[in-house]
Every structure is written in structure tokens, then in C-alpha cells.
Amino acid sequence: MHPTTSAVTLAVAVFLASAVESVEALTIIVAAGVSRGWRSALEGMAVAIALLAVLVATLGPALVYLVPIDVLRVVVGGLLLVFGLQWLRKAVLRAVGLKAKHDEDAIFTKQLDALGGASQGRTGRDSAGFVVAFKGTFLEGLEVVIIVLGLGGGDHQLALAGAAAMAAVLVVAGVGVAVARQLAGVPENAMKTVVGLMLVSFGTFWAGEGLGVRWPGSDLAILGLVAAYAVVTFALVQALGGAQATPKQEQARA
Amino acid sequence: MPEPGTGPPQAPSPLPVRWAKAFGAFWWDFLVGDTPELLVGALAALGVVAALTKAVSANAAAIVAFPVLVVVLLAGSVYRARRPPS
Numbered sequence: 001m002h003p004t005t006s007a008v009t010l011a012v013a014v015f016l017a018s019a020v021e022s023v024e025a026l027t028i029i030v031a032a033g034v035s036r037g038w039r040s041a042l043e044g045m046a047v048a049i050a051l052l053a054v055l056v057a058t059l060g061p062a063l064v065y066l067v068p069i070d071v072l073r074v075v076v077g078g079l080l081l082v083f084g085l086q087w088l089r090k091a092v093l094r095a096v097g098l099k100a101k102h103d104e105d106a107i108f109t110k111q112l113d114a115l116g117g118a119s120q121g122r123t124g125r126d127s128a129g130f131v132v133a134f135k136g137t138f139l140e141g142l143e144v145v146i147i148v149l150g151l152g153g154g155d156h157q158l159a160l161a162g163a164a165a166m167a168a169v170l171v172v173a174g175v176g177v178a179v180a181r182q183l184a185g186v187p188e189n190a191m192k193t194v195v196g197l198m199l200v201s202f203g204t205f206w207a208g209e210g211l212g213v214r215w216p217g218s219d220l221a222i223l224g225l226v227a228a229y230a231v232v233t234f235a236l237v238q239a240l241g242g243a244q245a246t247p248k249q250e251q252a253r254a
Numbered sequence: 255m256p257e258p259g260t261g262p263p264q265a266p267s268p269l270p271v272r273w274a275k276a277f278g279a280f281w282w283d284f285l286v287g288d289t290p291e292l293l294v295g296a297l298a299a300l301g302v303v304a305a306l307t308k309a310v311s312a313n314a315a316a317i318v319a320f321p322v323l324v325v326v327l328l329a330g331s332v333y334r335a336r337r338p339p340s
Binding site for chain 2: 081082
């Protein structure tokens with residue numbers, strides 16, 4: 001595959017994965033802002049983002065320059081494979097009604113209740129608002145960091161992966177400001193399916209390369225893997241489509 | 255006489271211990287969570303691919319086997335989620 005095509009595929013994967021995680025973080029930040037005041041919520045978010053940036057800046061170069069590329073690809077590929085399979089599994093189960101869909105409105109309401117309802121124009125600092133916004137941003141962001149380091153480090157494209165993640169955060173933040181709390185309209189399951197497909201495909205490709213597999217067409221094999229896994233996922237959803245929703249089964253396992 | 259379950263309050267763990275526990279819990283949840291079969295299956299798939307490429311130099315077999323194992327893993331995990339809990 002032409003290097004540009006490979007880079008675009010990687011950037012799209014990082015962008016979509018980061019966007020999904022950003023939506024989840026934004027839900028928590030907005031809940032903290034509405035209930036405990038915006039100042040503390042935004043400060044919590046800013047501190048978490050700064051900490052995550054430090055993590056990427058320190059761990060990224062260390063991974064890329066100190067770890068042999070084959071070892072890095074097996075470890076990173078294995079991580080992406082497991083992570084991607086988890087996303088894909090959830091997406092399939094949600095698509096056929098075996099798992100409840102991710103409801104940002106429900107999460108928002110739950111967070112709001114936990115924080116004591118809407119504030120009456122608070123402007124000062126609030127430790128609860130800070131902590132909730134910080135934890136929400138940091139934990140969701142940590143998954144973004146792992147994806148950025150995984151996809152970017154495995155292909156020596158850290159700067160591109162970081163830029164794609166930052167672009168996703170900015171886009172989601174912009175949309176979040178524009179639509180306020182209406183995050184439920186984001187087609188999260190479709191995005192998670194695409195991201196899951198890409199993570200599993202990159203994971204298969206890199207882990208295979210690290211173990212000595214010589215893929216036909218080199219990087220072009222990534223697109224072939226994406227297509228093959230997409231067909232299988234579609235077939236799985238179709239095959240399970242007849243099964244009516246029994247979310248209790250999944251809830252009992254969760 | 256103190257009520258059952260209301261003993262003296264325990265001293266909180268030192269900060270490094272709490273951080274180590276939180277770090278371990280994050281990775282456990284991240285990699286294992288409620289789908290241990292995916293981690294175990296992925297490791298097994300990597301083992302099979304390593305055996306095919308390193309031990310018997312069967313590159314073509316590895317190219318076919320790896321994605322097939324991944325698909326079997328996904329389908330098996332979805333099937334496991336469909337079964338009523340025993």
C-alpha cells in the first residue's frame with residue numbers, strides 16, 4: 001500500500017477511536033459542569049488532558065526508540081487485537097439487541113443525580129466537580145493514549161496518531177459546545193464497529209509481522225483484513241439477528 | 255460491645271500501594287474484564303502463528319490461520335454471551 005494510504009487508514013482509526021472516547025468523557029464533564037459549576041469541571045478536564053499529554057510525550061518516544069520493532073509489534077498488535085475484539089463483540093451484541101446500547105443521556109442523568117442535580121449558577125471552585133471531571137477525562141483518555149501509542153508506535157507514526165487524536169478531541173468538544181447535552185444523537189455503535197474492525201485488523205497485521213508473517217501486498221493486507229473482518233461481522237449480526245433482545249443475559253454477565 | 259462488622263477503622267493503605275492497586279485494576283479491566291476468553295484466545299492464536307512461522311516456516315498457513323482464529327474467537331465470545339448464565 002502507498003505510504004499515504006497506510007497513514008490515512010491509521011489516522012482514521014485513531015480519529016474514530018478518540019472521538020468515541022471523547023464523547024464518553026464529554027458526557028461526564030458536562031454533567032460535572034452543569035451540577036457543580038463549569039470552572040471546576042473545566043479545570044479537572046484540563047489537568048487530566050495535560051497529564052495524558054505528558055504520558056504520550058514520555059512513553060511514546062521510549063517505546064519507539066528503545067523497544068525492538070518486532071517485539072513492539074507483537075506486544076502492541078496483541079493489545080490492539082484484544083482491545084479491538086472487545087469493541088467488536090460489544091458492537092455485535094448491541095446491534096442484535098443482546099446488549100443495551102450505550103445511552104449518553106442515561107449516563108448524563110445518572111452522573112447528574114450522583115452529583116446532586118443541577119447547580120444554581122455556581123461560579124467558585126468545587127472539589128467534587130473537579131475530581132469527577134478529572135477522573136472521567138483521565139480514564140477515557142487513557143484508552144485514547146493506549147490506542148495512540150499502539151497504532152502510532154507500531155508504525156512509527158506517533159506524531160500523526162497524536163494529531164488525529166487531538167483533532168477528534170477538538171471536533172467532539174466543538175460539537176459538544178454546539179449541541180450542549182444532546183450527545184445521544186452520536187452514532188456511537190456504528191463508530192465502535194468501525195473502530196473495532198480497524199483495531200482488530202491492525203492488531204492482526206502487526207502481531208503477524210512481529211512474529212515473522214510476510215503478508216501478501218505488504219501494508220495493503222490491512223485493507224484486506226478490514227474487508228474480511230467486516231464481512232464476518234456483518235454475517236454474525238445477520239445470523240444473530242433472529243435472536244430477540246434478551247439484555248438480561250448480558251447484564252447478568254457484566 | 256461493638257456491633258458485628260463495626261470493628262476499629264482500618265488505616266488507609268499507603269499511597270504507592272493504592273496507586274499500584276488502581277494501576278493493576280485498570281489493566282485487569284482493560285485486558286480481561288468480563289471477556290477472559292478473548293485474552294486467552296488471542297494469546298493462543300499468537301502462539302499458533304509463532305509456531306507456524308518460526309518452527310515450520312509455514313508462512314502461507316500463518317496468513318490463513320491467524321485471521322481464521324481471530325474470527326473463531328469473536329464468534330465464540332459472542333456465542334458465549336448468548337448463552338443463558340448457568
